[in-house]
Amino acid sequence: xxxxxxxxxxxxxxxxxxxxxxxxxxxxxxxxxxxxxxxxxxxxxxxxxxxxxxxxxxxxxxxxxxxxxxxxxxxxxxxxxxxxxxxxxxxxxxxxxxxxxxxxxxxxxxxxxxxxxxxxxxxxxxxxxxxxxxxxxxxxxxxxxxxxxxxxxxxxxxxxxxxxxxxxxxxxxxxxxxxxxxxxxxxxxxxxxxxxxxxxxxxxxxxxxxxxxxxxxxxxxxxxxxxxxxxxxxxxxxxxxxxxxxxxxxxxxxxxxxxxxxxxxxxxxxxxxxxxxxxxxxxxxxxxxxxxxxxxxxxxxxxxxxxxxxxxxxxxxxxxxxxxxxxxxxxxxxxxxxxxxxxxxxxxxxxxxxxxxxxxxxxxxxxxxxxxxxxxxxxxxxxxxxxxxxxxxxxxxxxxxxxxxxxxxxxxxxxxxxxxxxxxxxxxxxxxxxxxxxxxxxxxxxxxxxxxxxxxxxxxxxxxxxxxxxxxxxxxxxxxxxxxxxxxxxxxxxxxxxxxxxxxxxxxxxxxxxxxxxxxxxxxxxxxxxxxxxxxxxxxxxxxxxxxxxxxxxxxxxxxxxxxxxxxxxxxxxxxxxxxxxxxxxxxxxxxxxxxxxxxxxxxxxxxxxxxxxxxxxxxxxxxxxxxxxx
Numbered sequence: 001x002x003x004x005x006x007x008x009x010x011x012x013x014x015x016x017x018x019x020x021x022x023x024x025x026x027x028x029x030x031x032x033x034x035x036x037x038x039x040x041x042x043x044x045x046x047x048x049x050x051x052x053x054x055x056x057x058x059x060x061x062x063x064x065x066x067x068x069x070x071x072x073x074x075x076x077x078x079x080x081x082x083x084x085x086x087x088x089x090x091x092x093x094x095x096x097x098x099x100x101x102x103x104x105x106x107x108x109x110x111x112x113x114x115x116x117x118x119x120x121x122x123x124x125x126x127x128x129x130x131x132x133x134x135x136x137x138x139x140x141x142x143x144x145x146x147x148x149x150x151x152x153x154x155x156x157x158x159x160x161x162x163x164x165x166x167x168x169x170x171x172x173x174x175x176x177x178x179x180x181x182x183x184x185x186x187x188x189x190x191x192x193x194x195x196x197x198x199x200x201x202x203x204x205x206x207x208x209x210x211x212x213x214x215x216x217x218x219x220x221x222x223x224x225x226x227x228x229x230x231x232x233x234x235x236x237x238x239x240x241x242x243x244x245x246x247x248x249x250x251x252x253x254x255x256x257x258x259x260x261x262x263x264x265x266x267x268x269x270x271x272x273x274x275x276x277x278x279x280x281x282x283x284x285x286x287x288x289x290x291x292x293x294x295x296x297x298x299x300x301x302x303x304x305x306x307x308x309x310x311x312x313x314x315x316x317x318x319x320x321x322x323x324x325x326x327x328x329x330x331x332x333x334x335x336x337x338x339x340x341x342x343x344x345x346x347x348x349x350x351x352x353x354x355x356x357x358x359x360x361x362x363x364x365x366x367x368x369x370x371x372x373x374x375x376x377x378x379x380x381x382x383x384x385x386x387x388x389x390x391x392x393x394x395x396x397x398x399x400x401x402x403x404x405x406x407x408x409x410x411x412x413x414x415x416x417x418x419x420x421x422x423x424x425x426x427x428x429x430x431x432x433x434x435x436x437x438x439x440x441x442x443x444x445x446x447x448x449x450x451x452x453x454x455x456x457x458x459x460x461x462x463x464x465x466x467x468x469x470x471x472x473x474x475x476x477x478x479x480x481x482x483x484x485x486x487x488x489x490x491x492x493x494x495x496x497x498x499x500x501x502x503x504x505x506x507x508x509x510x511x512x513x514x515x516x517x518x519x520x521x522x523x524x525x526x527x528x529x530x531x532x533x534x535x536x537x538x539x540x541x542x543x544x545x546x547x548x549x550x551x552x553x554x555x556x557x558x559x560x561x562x563x564x565x566x567x568x569x570x571x572x573x574x575x576x577x578x579x580x581x582x583x584x585x586x587x588x589x590x591x592x593x594x595x596x597x598x599x600x601x602x603x604x605x606x607x608x609x610x611x612x613x614x615x616x617x618x619x620x621x622x623x624x625x626x627x628x629x630x631x
Contacts, residue, residue: 002026002149002180007048007057009041009204018044019055019204026182026197028148031175033191034184036201042184043080045201046153050078061149073102077142079152083134084457086393087127091118091137093392094126095144098458100385102145103378104371111368112140116170131158139170146371150174152183156190166365168194173364189287192216220287224269226259227282234269234278235259241272257281382475386449390479395452396445400487403441404494410437411495415503423517425507426495434553438491439528442484443549444542446532449476451542473621476533484529488522527610528552534617538624548617556609 002025009019019041026032036042047053051066058065061075069075085094095109113119116136121129129137135155142150150171156164171181171194185191191198191212198215200208210218228234235251238261242249250262261269266283273280390396410428414420420430429436435443499507511517528549536545 001028003060005058009044009055017204022206024199026180028180029175029178030196031171031181033195033198035191035198040201041204043153074145076149077147079138079142083138085126086456088393089126090123092122097388098144100388103381112143115368116140132163143368149180154184169365173367188219192220223286224261224266225284225286227257228280229257230278231257231259237272382471386475386479399441403437404491407437407491408494408498412498415499426492428495438488439525442487442525442529443532444546445483446480446529447536447542447545449480449533450536454540480529480533481526484525488525531613534621538620552609552613556613
């Protein structure tokens with residue numbers, strides 16, 4: 001069961017609150033509709049429930065708030081707006097990535113694809129999906145972890161009638177198996193057709209909480225929609241015949257050649273038109289919406305009210321508000337001829353709420369098989385998720401190819417120009433550039449690791465658009481470091497090959513001090529990758545992450561150079577020996593060489609600046625994580 005208590009959005013300057021003190025319950029085994037017009041606060045209520053928006057109030061999912069649930073995506077399946085995935089990712093790749101995030105086996109992606117009918121489109125890109133297919137994929141994402149509750153924001157918006165019926169069947173099947181379903185809609189007829197309970201929102205407040213039978217009785221009325229070029233004449237004839245027969249009939253002029261007739265049938269209206277030779281272009285049964293205030297006014301306030309013998313009170317309330325059942329009755333062109341007699345038969349008798357309402361065939365659509373085994377927490381799960389995220393789109397591959405080509409070209413140009421030291425020649429790093437291409441590429445890959453997630457979020461339920469968990473950060477740092485190391489090795493290898501082909505072996509000899517040079521090179525590339533990850537995580541942008549990487553040599557290095565004026569490198573010489581004398585231990589396997597190489601890297605201006613930047617960015621990330629309350 002879902003229990004929302006006192007949901008209130010943050011004030012918006014001089015504007016009223018989007019949601020103000022909304023409380024309700026959505027029971028297990030039932031479909032609950034949150035009904036309201038555009039701007040009533042439906043989406044804001046869902047975002048407050050899922051803790052995606054700041055505000056007051058709390059929501060319990062089977063007795064626990066969302067931030068107290070270890071794996072929220074296994075408790076709640078949500079569909080809010082468009083599918084929040086990278087447009088270049090495939091349908092199957094997107095689901096497999098979410099499986100890794102939730103700790104599910106990869107076969108689960110194929111199971112939900114088969115249920116929602118997207119098996120033939122599993123290799124299609126998200127950007128190529130139609131509106132209907134996008135809704136199906138969103139529902140597959142919501143059902144992926146076999147959640148107890150489904151929270152859907154206008155799930156049928158933009159769908160065809162057939163697709164809408166299929167989606168309604170999925171919702172009904174989930175409720176039939178004991179789950180809780182909460183969905184928003186702006187169509188009262190859809191709410192009455194699908195839901196077991198209807199909650200009505202108006203201007204951010206809950207104005208009605210009704211069973212579907214009460215909702216249909218007080219909010220909806222059957223009518224006959226008529227379109228004829230002689231609308232005024234036909235309306236007068238219907239009024240005259242109703243007075244003669246002493247029947248309750250209400251006729252509403254909708255403007256132009258349209259009429260809405262309440263309290264009659266298509267057969268009666270058609271016979272009247274035929275007898276008087278009136279041409280009719282349209283004659284159809286419809287359901288009229290009386291508006292939210294009529295439903296709220298007619299809602300029984302105490303148990304025992306609203307019995308069949310007291311239905312006249314609801315009718316009088318409808319008449320007191322001037323409600324006639326037409327959607328656009330408030331327009332100036334509307335005109336009402338109302339015969340003031342009572343006829344309880346004009347109320348709509350809804351289908352009993354316990355009967356299935358899924359599809360026309362009368363059978364509920366299949367659901368994905370239940371997940372009987374809940375896997376334990378796996379520390380490698382974030383790493384698997386990050387690997388699938390990074391390899392699921394071509395951005396990383398394209399970036400690596402461009403970096404390797406640019407680096408090889410620069411190495412060839414620098415070799416032809418001469419006067420470039422061999423270490424810079426192998427790294428393709430002219431003095432005019434603040435960073436070599438490999439470092440810039442590694443920083444860009446690191447920035448994309450968080451930047452694309454904030455731009456195309458995938459884990460919407462798990463504590464925000466992108467969960468700021470430390471396990472996920474560690475996975476991103478690990479994967480970005482591996483990508484940076486591979487990029488550094490490939491660029492140097494390709495530069496050596498190009499230099500050997502163009503100039504022979506004289507420019508490709510291994511330097512004598514290759515160990516500190518290699519450590520400096522790898523440390524620079526990995527440090528830039530980490531700076532991109534942390535900066536993009538702090539500033540929520542790929543551009544900000546790349547800008548932080550470029551700012552290290554341009555802004556931080558000059559400051560470090562002033563602080564380390566003088567021959568700072570010489571202080572690193574003999575540092576391992578002094579450290580060994582201090583701790584009274586012997587370095588195994590010649591470890592003093594590696595310690596000395598690391599010390600020389602740190603005391604370099606670039607190394608010190610990069611270390612200072614990483615420390616500041618990590619502190620900022622941890623601060624924002626603690627402030628957001630994520631562990």
